Amino acid sequence: MDPSPIALPYFDALLASLEAGDPDLELAFGRHVHWGYWENPRTATQTAADFGAAAEHLTQAVYRAAQVTEGDRVLDVGCGFGGTIASLNENFQQLELTGLNIDPRQLERARQQVRPQHQNSITFVEGNACALPFADHSFDRVLAVECIFHFPDRRQFFQEALRVLKPGGRLALSDFVPTPLLLPLIQLNRAIVKDPGFYGQVQSACTLADYRALAQSVGLTVAVEQDITRNTLPTYDYLWQLGTAMKPVDWSAWSQTATIALVSRLALLQYLILGFAKPC
Ligand SMILES: C[S@@+](CC[C@H](N)C(=O)[O-])C[C@H]1O[C@@H](n2cnc3c(N)ncnc32)[C@H](O)[C@@H]1O
Known part of the structure; x- marks a missing residue:
C-alpha cells in the first residue's frame, strides 16, 4: 500500500483498526470519516450504528446545500473512503461521480467499497485539492466534506473549485469555523x-x-450558511466513549478532541455547512 504524502495520524490509526476487522469502527467510520448530524441531538444513543447513521445524515446535508440533481457531474474533493460518492450513487441516477484524495491508501479502500449503480459512473483520482487535475468547467457540483482545514490553502482551493465548476455550478462544504x-x-x-x-x-x-470575503474575492456568491453545531455535539460523547475504551489511551487524540468539544459547547467554534454559487 502506497504511503500518504501528508501526515494524517488519525487515518493511520483508523486504517490499521479497519484492517484488523474492528466491527464497531467499521460501522462508525468505515464509510464516512467525519462528525455526525442528529436532527434531534437528544435521540443519539452512542452506538456505532447510530453514529454511522448520523455521519450519513451529515453527508446528505452537505450535498443538499449543493443542490445536486440527476445527471450532474459531481466532484467530491478530499473524498476519504468514498462515503459521499457512495451516498450519491445510492440516492441519484445518471451522475458522473469523481472522488479526489491526496492519500492513495484511502482511494484503494474507496475503489473496493463503492460500485456504480443507477446508471451512475464513478472514478477515484489521486490529487491535491489545491491543484485539481481537471479541465476548466468540468463539473456541475464540487463538494468538500469536513476536509478543507487540511488543504494547503483555502484561497487556492476556492480558485480551483471556481475554475473546474461550470457557469451556474455550486460548491458546498462543511467546516469548523471559529468565532x-x-x-x-x-x-x-x-x-x-x-x-x-x-x-x-x-x-x-x-x-x-x-x-x-474569500468567496467575494474569487467571484463566488454565498448561497447557504447553515450552523449545525448543536446537531453535531453528540459526536463528542461518542468519541469520548471510543477514546476511553482504547488501551493504551492516545493522549494526543484525547486532548485535541476534548479541546474541540469544549470550544464547540461554548459556542466559540461553529460547525457550518456553506454553499457557494458560480455566476451563470
Ligand atoms: C476528515 S477526512 C474527510 C473525508 C471525507 N470527506 C469524509 O467526509 O468522509 C479529511 C480528508 O481530506 C483529505 N485531504 C487532506 N488534504 C488533502 C489535499 N490537499 N487534497 C485532497 N485531499 C486531502 C484526507 O486524505 C481525508 O480523506
Missing part, C-alpha cells in the same frame, strides 16, 4: 504547540467573515 473570540487562542496554541498531533496539519482560523 472571532477564539482566534487569539488558536494563534497562541499554534505558537506553543509545534507537533500537529493526532489530526495532522489543520488550519482552523477561517471565520465566517473570512469565508464571505
Whole structure:
C-alpha cells in the first residue's frame, strides 16, 4: 500500500483498526470519516450504528446545500473512503461521480467499497485539492466534506473549485469555523504547540467573515450558511466513549478532541455547512 504524502495520524490509526476487522469502527467510520448530524441531538444513543447513521445524515446535508440533481457531474474533493460518492450513487441516477484524495491508501479502500449503480459512473483520482487535475468547467457540483482545514490553502482551493465548476455550478462544504473570540487562542496554541498531533496539519482560523470575503474575492456568491453545531455535539460523547475504551489511551487524540468539544459547547467554534454559487 502506497504511503500518504501528508501526515494524517488519525487515518493511520483508523486504517490499521479497519484492517484488523474492528466491527464497531467499521460501522462508525468505515464509510464516512467525519462528525455526525442528529436532527434531534437528544435521540443519539452512542452506538456505532447510530453514529454511522448520523455521519450519513451529515453527508446528505452537505450535498443538499449543493443542490445536486440527476445527471450532474459531481466532484467530491478530499473524498476519504468514498462515503459521499457512495451516498450519491445510492440516492441519484445518471451522475458522473469523481472522488479526489491526496492519500492513495484511502482511494484503494474507496475503489473496493463503492460500485456504480443507477446508471451512475464513478472514478477515484489521486490529487491535491489545491491543484485539481481537471479541465476548466468540468463539473456541475464540487463538494468538500469536513476536509478543507487540511488543504494547503483555502484561497487556492476556492480558485480551483471556481475554475473546474461550470457557469451556474455550486460548491458546498462543511467546516469548523471559529468565532472571532477564539482566534487569539488558536494563534497562541499554534505558537506553543509545534507537533500537529493526532489530526495532522489543520488550519482552523477561517471565520465566517473570512469565508464571505474569500468567496467575494474569487467571484463566488454565498448561497447557504447553515450552523449545525448543536446537531453535531453528540459526536463528542461518542468519541469520548471510543477514546476511553482504547488501551493504551492516545493522549494526543484525547486532548485535541476534548479541546474541540469544549470550544464547540461554548459556542466559540461553529460547525457550518456553506454553499457557494458560480455566476451563470
Ligand atoms: C476528515 S477526512 C474527510 C473525508 C471525507 N470527506 C469524509 O467526509 O468522509 C479529511 C480528508 O481530506 C483529505 N485531504 C487532506 N488534504 C488533502 C489535499 N490537499 N487534497 C485532497 N485531499 C486531502 C484526507 O486524505 C481525508 O480523506
